[in-house]
Structures are given as C-alpha cells and as structure tokens.
Amino acid sequence: MKKFTLTTLIFLLAGRICAQNTTTWGKTEHKGKPWVENTSRPNKITNGLQGRHFSIWASHGRYFDNAKCIWKWQRPILFGTTEDLFTPTIVVPYLMPMLENAGAIVFSPRERDWQANEVIVDNDTPLSSYAENNAKKKWKSTEEPGFAFHKGTYADGENPFTAGTSRQIKTRKKDTKLSSIVYKPNFPEEGRYAVYVSYQTMKKSTEEAQYIVRHKGSQTIFHVNQQMGGGTWVYLGTFDFDKGQNQRNCVILTNHSTKKGIVTADAVRFGGGMGNIQRGSQTSQLPRALEGARYYAQWAGAPREIVSKSGGSNDYTDDINVRSLMTNWLAGGSCYLPDHQGKNVPIELTLAIHSDAGVKADGSVVGTLGICTTQQGEPTLGTGLSRQASRTLAEALVQGVKKDIEATFGVNWNTRSVRDQNYSETRLPAQPSAILEVLSHQNFPDMRLAQDPNFRFILARSIYKTILRYTAAMHGTTSIVQPLAPRNFSAEIIAPGKVRLSWDPTPDATEPSATPTSYNVYIAAGKAGFNNGQNITTTNLEIPITPGISYSFRITACNAGGESFPTETLAACSQPGATETILVVNGFDRLSSPAIINTNIEQGFDIETDPGITLGPTLGWSGRQSNFDKQQMGKEGQGSLGYGGEELTGTLVAGNNLNYVPVHVEAIQTLQKYNIASTSGKTIEAGKINLKKYALIDLALGLEKDDGHSLYLYKTIAPETRRQLTEYLYQGGKLLISGAYLATDMKTPEEEQWLAQTLKIKAAGINADNNSPQITGLGMQFNIHRTINSEHYGAYNPNIIQPADTLATNINPIMTYADGSTAALAWNNAPQAAIILAFPWECITSPQQRNRIMRGLITHLMK
Incomplete structure (x- = not known):
C-alpha cells in the first residue's frame, strides 16, 4: 500500500x-x-x-x-x-x-x-375506465405502494401515492403479442387537458416504457424512462380531447421495449383540476x-x-x-x-x-x-x-x-x-x-x-x-436558436381533391442562428385531432385530401435548435362537383393589453372599454381595476393605485386562439356546394394571393383594430388589402366581412372615403350594452359573446354601422342589436355584392345557429 x-x-x-x-x-x-x-416528433434536434x-x-x-x-x-x-x-x-x-x-x-x-377539470384513471378504482390486456406476459401487483384516489378533500399530510397499489409486467422485445393497459377517461367537457402518468421505479425498470396518447383519434407516442421519477406525476404533454368516453381519447401503456426489463403502471391523470x-x-x-x-x-x-x-x-x-x-x-x-x-x-x-x-x-x-x-x-x-x-x-x-x-x-x-x-x-x-x-x-x-x-x-x-x-x-457544446413561426400562410385548392400549402420564413434580425432549415406540417381531418406532423425542407406542399371533408393545417419552422410556435390554423375543403371556390381570410391576429388610461391624474387598465386579447386563454386576471388615482402610487391594499376586484379570479379567460378559420370553413362546407380555401390576411397584404379566382371572399376580422396601445401595429384592413378588395369588387366579386371594429378603425379621411365608396357604409357609433348579447336577423334571434368568458373571446363595444348614403335604396340592414341599432348591412350591385357584419360571426354562441346564418349569408350573396 x-x-x-x-x-x-x-x-x-x-x-x-x-x-x-x-x-x-x-x-x-x-x-x-x-x-x-416524444418519439413522434418529426424534426430532429441536435443543437438545442x-x-x-x-x-x-x-x-x-x-x-x-x-x-x-x-x-x-x-x-x-x-x-x-x-x-x-x-x-x-x-x-x-x-x-x-x-x-x-x-x-x-x-x-x-x-x-x-x-384546465379546471381533472379525470384520474387508476388500477385501484378501475370501473369502466381501466382495462388490463394480457398476452404473452401477464400484469401482476408490485410490492411497492401506488397512487389511490378518493372523492372529497385531502387532509394536510395525506399522501395519495402511498394509499394504493401499482402493477408490473416484464417487457417484450417483439411488437406482437404485447400486453397493455388502456386508460379511458370520461371527459366532462371537450377541451385541452395535460396528461400525467405515474409508475414505480424498480431495480429492473425499463428506460423506454411506451405510452400511446390518443387524442381525438390521432396518437402521439412517448417513451418514459422508468428508472427515474417513480411515485409522482410525470408530465407527457397537453392535448385536445373530446367530451365523453371512447377509444379515440385514451392512454395506452404497453410492455414493448428493445431491452429486457420491467414496466410498471399506476394512475394516469388528465387535467390540472x-x-x-x-x-x-x-x-x-x-x-x-x-x-x-x-x-x-x-x-x-x-x-x-x-x-x-x-x-x-x-x-x-x-x-x-x-x-x-x-x-x-x-x-x-x-x-x-x-x-x-x-x-x-x-x-x-x-x-x-x-x-x-x-x-x-x-x-x-x-x-x-x-x-x-x-x-x-x-x-x-x-x-x-x-x-x-x-x-x-x-x-x-x-x-x-x-x-x-x-x-x-x-x-x-x-x-x-x-x-x-x-x-x-x-x-x-x-x-x-x-x-x-x-x-x-x-x-x-x-x-x-x-x-x-x-x-x-x-x-x-x-x-x-x-x-x-x-x-x-x-x-462545452454549440447551440442554435429555434426559429420564429412562419408567415404568409395559405391553403389553396389547386385541383379536385388537392390542396397546396405555402408559407414564408420569418427572419429574426437579432438571432442569425434562428434560420429555419425545415418545416413541420400538421394536418387534422374532419373532427380528428392534429397528427404529429411531416417534416419537409420546402416552403410549400401539395396534399391530397378526401373530397367533402374539411381539413385543418398549421405550420412550424424548425432547425437544429428546435421548433417554433405554430402559425394560425387554416383550413380547406374540396367539394365533389364544385365549380366555384370561396376564400376564407384570417384577418384577426391582434394581441394586446387592455385599454390604457395614463394621464396626469390617472393610470391603469380599463377592461370595460377594451379587455385586450391574449394568445390563447389566460388565468392571469384577478378583476377590474377600481383605483386609478396616481397620488396613491406606491401603496398596497385597498385605496392604492392599481387596486381592483377579484371577480375574475379563477376564470379562464378566452383569448385569440388563431383557429377561427376552420369554424368558417366547416360552416360553409355544410352547403355542400363550394370548394373552400383559406389564407392569412398578411398574405393578401403581401400580394401573394390572386383574389380574382374566388367567387366569394369571407374576411374574418374578429377584434382586429389599431387600438393605439399595442406594441405592434394592427389594422383591420391595410392599404394594400383595401386596394385589392376594391379591384376585386369592381370586377364583380362578392364579399362577406365580419368584425367588431371595421368602421371605427377607418379613421383618416382617406380610410373613411374607402369605407363609403367601396363598402358603402360608415360608422354610426358603438353598441356599448355588452350585457345585451341578443341580435335579430335572417328570421331568427341569436346571442353573441360580448363579455369576458371562458368559452370564446367577447366582442366588447362592437360597431354600429349605417349606409354611407342614407338615401340609397340598394343597401339594407339585415341584423340589429337588442336596442334596434344596425348590426349588419347588405347590398347588391350585380354582379358585385357585399354583406358587412359589425360583429365577429364566430362569436355567435350556438353552433347550429352559426352554421344556419352562414348558409343564409352565402346563399344571399351568391344568388
């Protein structure tokens, strides 16, 4: 030694x-x-x-x-x-x-x-939601405790992961004769739910337990390393699920693995709760x-x-x-x-x-x-x-x-x-x-x-x-920054049963490495969820689609550093025998804070004037600000600058989901008469779409407007888009426009003139009664979302419109608010025609009435 x-x-x-x-x-x-x-990810990440x-x-x-x-x-x-x-x-x-x-x-x-809902499926409370399938290998109980759920509240110190049991099985290398467990929740509502799994870590636990998440019929496969993290919730991802219980919406755990070992199983949790x-x-x-x-x-x-x-x-x-x-x-x-x-x-x-x-x-x-x-x-x-x-x-x-x-x-x-x-x-x-x-x-x-x-x-x-x-x-490695989401996205019907998707990369001036080298194309057919994407290196893709079915699309940009956020969702439908095509345009990409008050004596957010719009839903609001007094700056509690209520606490406030085009396409598709294409409003603004080939344009403006306080400039209809719409109408086009602020967002003399000459309307104020959601028109009464809620963005203070020429006989009101003021106008100077809704069409609360109204509007324009 x-x-x-x-x-x-x-x-x-x-x-x-x-x-x-x-x-x-x-x-x-x-x-x-x-x-x-996530083994279903289509892009490879090497420098992220x-x-x-x-x-x-x-x-x-x-x-x-x-x-x-x-x-x-x-x-x-x-x-x-x-x-x-x-x-x-x-x-x-x-x-x-x-x-x-x-x-x-x-x-x-x-x-x-x-997500406020929570559904737990567990071997200790199987009922109809939990099913074990035994093939070559058999499931059996482990010697380790596991999760167990009970109704009601949990006391301080009560550990649900020591209250139940867990299961185990030997892995199988072959992908035949696999054993599995199916966790089939009963969802109280359609929506997005996080998926968490749990298991026990044992001496011979596998590194690649295979979990298959089925979400609205599509499926995403995960490998979970069970050599770590046993005895707790393990997050897989967040997915869209249908209401109710069926095989299209479930989690499946198999015993497939490339190596010998043990797979363990416990509870699966859906939603935050x-x-x-x-x-x-x-x-x-x-x-x-x-x-x-x-x-x-x-x-x-x-x-x-x-x-x-x-x-x-x-x-x-x-x-x-x-x-x-x-x-x-x-x-x-x-x-x-x-x-x-x-x-x-x-x-x-x-x-x-x-x-x-x-x-x-x-x-x-x-x-x-x-x-x-x-x-x-x-x-x-x-x-x-x-x-x-x-x-x-x-x-x-x-x-x-x-x-x-x-x-x-x-x-x-x-x-x-x-x-x-x-x-x-x-x-x-x-x-x-x-x-x-x-x-x-x-x-x-x-x-x-x-x-x-x-x-x-x-x-x-x-x-x-x-x-x-x-x-x-x-x-000691190198890194690459993930790209920004693509822009100028469009989905055009180029032949019966074929759609062409195209888009442009978005440069990031501050990050040279954030350049896309490929793109993921995500597709959803009919009522199914989005698939896991196809990675391609071009900025366009031609896709065969089944006639008569509405398809949805979104794109992300990729490089060796990762994947961007997605584009807005577009949609298309190839209708059998159709000879005309309708173009749906997404003109609503605005994101903003609520309206701002900032004077010498007051400061804060005015939710009642304009609640702003978030990207997707938010749980971030407590309530409306009540104290705007700048002299109370720096204080806390009641009476301080910024103090307000808690009436919104716990409310999941809907925002801009960037997915309203599919709602329009699905409604138009119920006519079973037209092909339907779609595009972003920015694509028209960039001059990348030929409007002349479309029989009708459905321009969805939502809550788009230049609000004066957003960090980015938004505009209902930009100058180049106005020019193209004018040319389109004068050549016999037909136009359906819906949006809450089109008329009041045309503020300059030039913009007001365009509104009057091209659309033949002018602003007549706002409808400030947000507590009266009812609209009358087309032979029915229906409600629209007007206020903050968890289901859909609300159209606060939408425009009232009237004919620019009050003596004109070819322009008529077709819908009115609860107080009788005009909510929609229609005119027809054959062959050109237009309908202008002063509220977002997609804010109609009833899907059945929404589709019926769309059919009526299209039929009126195309007659």
Whole structure:
C-alpha cells in the first residue's frame, strides 16, 4: 500500500476540491435516456436542449394563512392581477413550450395545466375506465405502494401515492403479442387537458416504457424512462380531447421495449383540476394551477418533510422552500446530485420567475433584477460545482432581457443589478439556480408593457435563449436558436381533391442562428385531432385530401435548435362537383393589453372599454381595476393605485386562439356546394394571393383594430388589402366581412372615403350594452359573446354601422342589436355584392345557429 505524508495528503485533497469546485459541468453528463421523450416528433434536434432537464416555476400562488385561518394571495392585487397570477402568464404559455420545443424536459413544482377539470384513471378504482390486456406476459401487483384516489378533500399530510397499489409486467422485445393497459377517461367537457402518468421505479425498470396518447383519434407516442421519477406525476404533454368516453381519447401503456426489463403502471391523470388540499375548514376553491407549490407537492406524492418543513404550522414558508426541496428530491441520485437520495431525475438548472415591487414616479420602468446565492448554503453545488455558476446564470439572464427588449421594442429597459443574497429559492437548490425578478408589478410603466402578450413572448424568448446558451457553455457544446413561426400562410385548392400549402420564413434580425432549415406540417381531418406532423425542407406542399371533408393545417419552422410556435390554423375543403371556390381570410391576429388610461391624474387598465386579447386563454386576471388615482402610487391594499376586484379570479379567460378559420370553413362546407380555401390576411397584404379566382371572399376580422396601445401595429384592413378588395369588387366579386371594429378603425379621411365608396357604409357609433348579447336577423334571434368568458373571446363595444348614403335604396340592414341599432348591412350591385357584419360571426354562441346564418349569408350573396 502506498504511503503519503501529511503534506502530500493535504495537497492531494486540496487539488481534489479545486478540481471539483469548477464553474462548468465538465465530464458530468447524464448517460441514459431522458425522463420523457416524444418519439413522434418529426424534426430532429441536435443543437438545442435535447435531453436536458430543468425545474422552472412561476413565483407564488394562493396559500393558507395559518394565523388568520384564511386562503389568500402572497402578493397584493395591482393593475388587474397579482404576482401570483401574473408570472404564470409568462412561464406557462411561453417559456415552458419554448424550452420543450428545444427538446428540454421541464418540471414545475406548481401545477402547469390551467384546465379546471381533472379525470384520474387508476388500477385501484378501475370501473369502466381501466382495462388490463394480457398476452404473452401477464400484469401482476408490485410490492411497492401506488397512487389511490378518493372523492372529497385531502387532509394536510395525506399522501395519495402511498394509499394504493401499482402493477408490473416484464417487457417484450417483439411488437406482437404485447400486453397493455388502456386508460379511458370520461371527459366532462371537450377541451385541452395535460396528461400525467405515474409508475414505480424498480431495480429492473425499463428506460423506454411506451405510452400511446390518443387524442381525438390521432396518437402521439412517448417513451418514459422508468428508472427515474417513480411515485409522482410525470408530465407527457397537453392535448385536445373530446367530451365523453371512447377509444379515440385514451392512454395506452404497453410492455414493448428493445431491452429486457420491467414496466410498471399506476394512475394516469388528465387535467390540472381544482385544489383539493383542505387547510382550516376548506380548500382554496380555485384551480390547482393557482395554488402555491406546497399543495401540488402533496398531490404529487412528495414526502412530508419536503411538503412542509414547518410541520403544517406555516404554509407561507413551506411554499417558498418546497419549490427547491422538491426539485432536489427528484434530482437526488442523478449525476448532478449523486450523494442525495431521491428520484434520479437529472435536473441541472432551476429558475424562478418573479415580479418585484417598487415604483418610478418619473414614468420610467423599474425593470429587471437577478438574484443568486453564492455565500450561503452548502459550499458547493451537487457535484462540487462552484456556486459562481449561479451568478453567471443570473447575470446572463439580466443582460439578455435588456438586450432583447430594447432591440425588439426600442424602449429603454432598466436592469437594476444581480443581487447575491440569501434567498431560499437560490440557496437550497443543488443545481445552478437563479431568481429573475422580471419587472415591477407595482409600477404601471412596467405593467403597461408586460400585459401586452407580444412583450411576454419576447421576454420568455430571451430567457429561453439565455438558458440555451448557458447550458451549451456548461457542457462545452454549440447551440442554435429555434426559429420564429412562419408567415404568409395559405391553403389553396389547386385541383379536385388537392390542396397546396405555402408559407414564408420569418427572419429574426437579432438571432442569425434562428434560420429555419425545415418545416413541420400538421394536418387534422374532419373532427380528428392534429397528427404529429411531416417534416419537409420546402416552403410549400401539395396534399391530397378526401373530397367533402374539411381539413385543418398549421405550420412550424424548425432547425437544429428546435421548433417554433405554430402559425394560425387554416383550413380547406374540396367539394365533389364544385365549380366555384370561396376564400376564407384570417384577418384577426391582434394581441394586446387592455385599454390604457395614463394621464396626469390617472393610470391603469380599463377592461370595460377594451379587455385586450391574449394568445390563447389566460388565468392571469384577478378583476377590474377600481383605483386609478396616481397620488396613491406606491401603496398596497385597498385605496392604492392599481387596486381592483377579484371577480375574475379563477376564470379562464378566452383569448385569440388563431383557429377561427376552420369554424368558417366547416360552416360553409355544410352547403355542400363550394370548394373552400383559406389564407392569412398578411398574405393578401403581401400580394401573394390572386383574389380574382374566388367567387366569394369571407374576411374574418374578429377584434382586429389599431387600438393605439399595442406594441405592434394592427389594422383591420391595410392599404394594400383595401386596394385589392376594391379591384376585386369592381370586377364583380362578392364579399362577406365580419368584425367588431371595421368602421371605427377607418379613421383618416382617406380610410373613411374607402369605407363609403367601396363598402358603402360608415360608422354610426358603438353598441356599448355588452350585457345585451341578443341580435335579430335572417328570421331568427341569436346571442353573441360580448363579455369576458371562458368559452370564446367577447366582442366588447362592437360597431354600429349605417349606409354611407342614407338615401340609397340598394343597401339594407339585415341584423340589429337588442336596442334596434344596425348590426349588419347588405347590398347588391350585380354582379358585385357585399354583406358587412359589425360583429365577429364566430362569436355567435350556438353552433347550429352559426352554421344556419352562414348558409343564409352565402346563399344571399351568391344568388
């Protein structure tokens, strides 16, 4: 045995510590398969975040105040929201998808699904929803506990993952004679539901348990590495499902694997659900996604010492600590936290997104603050990594936000500092970690920007890009930024039973690497869900379609760094024997904050004038602002600037889903007489569509308008589009236009003249009675969505219109609002004709009436 002197031992030990105390991962690398892998993904990612695991969360949430025995927000209500509600609107719809589109696996210690419904299928309560199928191998019980569900509330400390049993089976390499379990939920409503699976990790667990998610008849296949993460909820993805129970909407677990091993099975959960942890005498009575992480951790099976360090006496501090502790619990035993007992998930970074307090009376922004902890806590991170790695992350995040916001919006964005202090969320994680205080929720100049969805997209994209580059630097690899969504999208019928899709790439001036090299084309036929896409390298594709069936399409841009967000959804239908084609145009892409009040004495958001429009639905609103007094700036609570109500708390407010074209196409298709094509409004504006070949144009403007406060300019009908529509009508075209603000958005003399001469109408005010949704016309009465709701965007204060020439006899009102003012006009100067609806047609609440009205409008125009 070799002997060392004391001096030599000290030198060698010092050298080992020095070698461990590095600022990059070096050779530390997860060697196995990722926790979750979507094997149906059509594009390959080689320079993104493939196989990387992160823990990301959005600040606070509703919690139980033990001293006052009430549920409350952790931060005050300001400008229609709270920090607890606001930061998830950055993380959930933007940051998490961007990271996952780059190939990352993202864990959140807060519930991420805004769906209030929850359906659980489990072997312990099978009924008709759970079915085991035995073939060559047989399912049997494990010796490990599993999840079990019971109705009603759960007591503090009650762990649902120790209340039931779990199942197991040996894997089979051949893809014949497979055994399976079918989880067939009974959905109370059609909608989007997150899918979570659970299982037990055992000695011989497989790395590639095969889960098949069937969603509206389409299916997506996942491989889950069951060698990690057993005994908790594991997120697969979020999908569209039909109402009710059928084989088209289910999850199937098979025992197929390329290697020998064990597949285990437990419960499958659909939807985020409502909070069900009782504290005091009641639950939060809100969607679980709005609660603090403490309650999700209990529902996800975390041990009591993780869920509540206080032993149930202080939910506030528990919630702060559990975010990091649960992450470490999952990461324990992995290559990034080898000496900690846990679930072996290789989580290598944590990030908390917060918003801060503070005001600037001079009208400037408070801006962004980064937080890290390098002087407190364990001397090094999990593998001996220096805590300076956290400071590097925090600094990069702050610098990136400033760069991207200023480059995109041309504003002077303030960055305060990187604060190195003792915060639980940056002290406790065993991985590089940071808190990003993105802005001040108390300062209106910050929130004026932050409530614009376009700002939140750029903010989240900046954070994603920093994580991408930081991770590449930590591992010594190269990175490529995922592209932006394509533009100028169209779907044209080029022959019976054939559609041609075409689009253009969207350049990113700030990111040279974000150039698309391929595109994913996603297709949905009839009532089926979207397939998993086809990856192609061209910017057009000809597709055969079955005549008489409506097809929907959307496109994403791809490169080695990942996949973009999708385009709007277009649709097309080839009708047997049709000789004429109708073109549906999506003219509604507006995203905006609510109307802004900003004077010498008042400041805030006026939801009643204009509630704004988000990308998809949001849970981010607490209620309408009631105090606009700038003299109360900087205060909190009732009477402070920005204070308001909570009447919207827990309401999933519908936004712009960018998918209204299929609704138009499906309604027109019920006539069974015309081919139907579609395009984006920007494509017409760019001069890429020949309108002359269409017998009728259905222009859907939705809530499009130049509102004066959006960060991007929107316009109902741009100058080039007006020119083309004028030419189209004068050559005998037929035009159906619907939208809430067409008339009032024509503000200049030139625009008013076009409105009068080409469309033959003018603005006659607005219909401000949003509580009266009824419209009369075409021999029926029907309702439209007029206010904030969870089903569909509402048409606040739509236009009233009248003939530009009040003496003209060939233009007539065909619909009226409840107060008798005109909601729609029609005229016919054969062969040209037009109908103008002063409200969005797709806002009609009844699908049957909506389709009947569309048939009547088209028939009237085409006669």
